[in-house]
Amino acid sequence: MRPTVHDIAETAGVSLATVDRVLNRRPGVRAATRDRVEAAIKKIGFVRDMAAANLAKSxxxxxxxxxxxxxxxxxxxxxxxxxxxxxxxxxxxxxxxxxxxxxxxxxxxxxxxxxxxxxxxxxxxxxxxxxxxxxxxxxxxxxxxxxxxxxxxxxxxxxxxxxxxVDNIAAGRTAGSLMGRFLAGRAGKVAVVAGSMLVGDHRDRLEGFRKSLGELNASLEILPAMEGQDDPEQVHGLVSECLGREKQLAGIYSLGAGNRGLIRALGDMAPTESRPVVIAHELTPHTRLALQSGLIDAVLNQDxxxxxxxxxxxxxxxxxxxxxxxxxxxxxxxxxxxxxxx
CATH class of the missing domain: 3.40.50.2300 (Response regulator)
Structure with a gap:
């Protein structure tokens, strides 16, 4: 005979109303009581087709x-x-x-x-x-x-x-792999533009990027990440300053947002200046145009x-x-x- 909600209540030592709240994931049940009911469900092997029950109840x-x-x-x-x-x-x-x-x-x-x-x-x-x-x-x-x-x-x-x-460490490794191949045999520095190190996806991308690029081209120096708060104006200022300061800049990895500022800074460069290889995230109308014009070399995207x-x-x-x-x-x-x- 299949176990019933009455069996759950008896095993857990709670009321039927409490069992109903746990099964339907409603509030009003203490964490310890919820754990006891769930342990009873596992112990007696109770199985409920919640999807069918919810569909029937609309x-x-x-x-x-x-x-x-x-x-x-x-x-x-x-x-x-x-x-x-x-x-x-x-x-x-x-x-x-x-x-x-x-x-x-x-x-x-x-x-x-x-x-x-x-x-x-x-x-x-x-x-x-x-x-x-x-x-x-x-x-x-x-x-x-x-x-x-x-x-x-x-x-x-x-x-x-x-x-x-996405797997953000894998995304960072992919960016590092692309950068390493684009800059094969070259030395120089690579700038990193992040939004904030308070978010895990930015930390994970940077970790993956550093490991992958270091494996492919140890002669490239990865500069400390610039945090632009995903704000186009802040990113524009940071990238413009970096382009003016770092004469051996071979690449830029933008692992966050604010890419409108990055694109504007790249567009401000004199035609005679050597443009760095640029890899960014997210295919937006702005990064699409930058890809088409050659200001950005590759974009990693998530749906x-x-x-x-x-x-x-x-x-x-x-x-x-x-x-x-x-x-x-x-x-x-x-x-x-x-x-x-x-």
């Missing part, structure tokens, strides 16, 4: 996306994809809400996540900032039974359920639409207690030169 999944606000073409594209998900909400049985916070601001992000504890959604997708308050806020939401997906920038040491984004759709699928699956199909949720790294632009 369950609506309330989901919240928390994105950084700012003048960032990639994040504007990500925001557009979330807005498209809002438009699809009815057919996907979701209720998607978008909230924006200042970029690279851990306390502001944590405060936005903390507010969700008072009316917990089924799931939250968040572009993470590595700050202790953010770790704490994610842990609080998990204690309320909320599924968490980190988006674009990961926090692997937090209790998040899934990361929807923002795939990331948003993946986050929604994973959050719904976690709410249902069902499995995630890893191959479907793997976000690939695209490499674009001016020769293969879509």
């Amino acid at each position: 369950r609506i999944y309330p989901l919240v996306f928390v994105l950084p606000r700012g003048n960032n073409s990639f994040m504007e594209g990500l925001k557009f994809e979330v807005e498209q998900a809002v438009a699809r909400s009815a057919q996907e049985r979701t209720s998607v809400t978008l909230r924006e916070v200042p970029r690279f601001d851990g306390p502001s992000l944590a405060a936005a996540l903390d507010k969700l504890v008072f009316d917990p959604p089924a799931g939250v997708a968040v572009v993470a900032v590595d700050h202790q308050l953010v770790h704490d806020a994610i842990a609080k939401l998990k204690d309320c039974g909320v599924a968490i997906v980190t988006l674009v920038s990961d926090l692997p040491s937090s209790p998040r359920d899934h990361f929807a984004g 923002a639409g795939h990331e948003v759709r993946s986050a929604i699928r994973v959050l719904k699956a976690r709410a249902d207690g069902s499995d995630v199909i890893d191959a479907q949720e793997r976000i690939r790294i695209d490499i674009f030169l001016k020769d293969n632009l879509p």
Whole structure:
């Protein structure tokens, strides 16, 4: 005879109402009690088809996306994809809400996540900032039974359920490999433009880039990363100063955003000046034109639409207690030169 919810309640020593809250991932259950119920479910081998149950009840999944606000073409594209998900909400049985916070601001992000504890959604997708308050806020939401997906920038040491984004160490290694091949046999210096070292994707890209380029061409000196806060004006100033200061500059790796400033600084160079090899991230209208004109040599891209759709699928699956199909949720790294632009 198959185990029932009554068996769970008896084994865990809780009420049927508590079992129902745990099974349906509703708030109002202490973390220790939730753990006891989940242990009882595992012990007696209870299996519930949550997806079928939710479909039969026409369950609506309330989901919240928390994105950084700012003048960032990639994040504007990500925001557009979330807005498209809002438009699809009815057919996907979701209720998607978008909230924006200042970029690279851990306390502001944590405060936005903390507010969700008072009316917990089924799931939250968040572009993470590595700050202790953010770790704490994610842990609080998990204690309320909320599924968490980190988006674009990961926090692997937090209790998040899934990361929807590219392997950023692999992305950095790919950039280093391309730079090493473009500069084969040459010596000189390579500048790195980051947004902020507070976000894991930028740290991981830099780590991968350094290792890969060092393996291919040890005669190239990688300069300390310049943090432009993904702001085009700041990036323009930093890159312009670097171009004027470093006479042996062979390459520039822009691992964050703010590429409009980078492109403008490159365009300001005199025709007689030797232009560095430039590798950037994210195919936007600005980087596309820079590829076509030869100011940028290669662009690594991630599909923002795939990331948003993946986050929604994973959050719904976690709410249902069902499995995630890893191959479907793997976000690939695209490499674009001016020769293969879509």
